[in-house]
Amino acid sequence: MDFARIPPDWPGRANMRRISARPHQWCVLEQGAGPVVLLLHGAGGASHSFRALLPLLAPHYRLIAPDLPGQGFTRAGARQRLGLDAMAEDLARLCAEQGWPVAAIIGHSAGAAVALRMAEIMAAPPRAVVGINAALGAFEGVAGFLFPLLAKVMALNPLVPRLFARLWGNEARVQSLLASTGSTLDAAGVAHYLALVRDPDHVEGTLGMMAQWKLDGLMARLPQLALPVLLIAGARDRAVPPQVSRDAVARMPGARYAELPGLGHLMHEEAADQTAALILPFLAAHTRADQRP
Structure with missing residues (x-):
């Protein structure tokens, strides 16, 4: 894999690899052992x-975390495939080609x-889904007006991503x-997002x-x-x-809701321990975590 675009201190860099799966060049981080999440x-x-x-x-x-097409360090091979349905189809293809038996998706x-959407279309669907501040409605706040506006402008002017960056x-x-x-993120968390915002390719993928x-x-x-779904929300989330x-x-007939006080849209970065405390029992109940594939 070409690491030229990845900062030396990027989280998980040592566990990343590039995978070619039509139509994208995926950057995938893999860590851990056990049922695939x-x-x-x-x-x-x-x-x-x-x-x-x-x-x-x-x-x-066994955690598998791909960068989405055009974002992070995944190279989008088809820029018309950045929407919900196309992205889910391409991710499902990636999982199938790699032979990953996905037990759950977070x-x-x-x-x-x-x-x-992947749970709807995968030949071997996950047994459970966890959503963290799930964007199952319109974005609010800055993201609500800034992203759609820039996305529309970008369709008319390809220079917008560089200007935004x-x-x-x-x-x-x-x-x-x-x-x-x-x-509220620590200095390292802010620095990581700053690196992404400064990357015109990432900005273009996000706006696309x-x-x-x-x-x-x-x-x-x-x-x-009908599959088991856990949606966790941060009480202070101003984006969703x-x-x-x-x-x-x-x-959703198989869904349950949990809320964490004092946390915002990036609560899994702010308070990973509190987020994991909700996720782990849910996954254990639906993925037979004691068994190793």
Whole structure:
């Protein structure tokens, strides 16, 4: 794998590899042993967002965290395949070609929507899905107006990603953007997002995802999703308010809801121990964590 674009101190760098699976060149982080759990980050993130959660889950599970197409360090091979359905199809193909028996999927924000869509289409679907501040509705706050606006502009002007990276690629603006989600990250966490915002390719992939994002079909089918689902929300989330998860749980027969006080949209980075304390019992109940594949 070409590590030229990956900072030397990037979380999980030693456990990353590149996988070619049509149509993308995936960057995948793998750690741990046990039943396979797929980790899907949200829009604008990368596998690094699970850096604090990985060591808490890895003693029990084989964790596989790909960067989504066009984001992080995954190279998008087809820029028209950055929406929900296409992304889920391409991830399902990646899992099938690699022979990963996915027992569960954990998705953050938009990654939770991708996880639920994968559960619908995979030949061997996961036994459970966990959503962390699941983006199963419209984004609010800064993300609510900034991302869709830039995504539409980008469709008309391909220079927008470079302009965005230049204008927003400073620590003060990234801190402001992160604070608007209701979360507070340490200096290292801010630095990782700053590195992503300064990367025009990552910005282009993120805006492309937002431009192609359509939830209507998935939302209409939520009552048909009978697999066990746990949606965890941070009470201070200002990007995807907790009510979004509550409403989604009410529509899924096998879903349950949990809420953590004092945490925002990036709660798995703020308080990984509290997040893991909810996830681990749920996974153990549905993935037979005592057995090793």
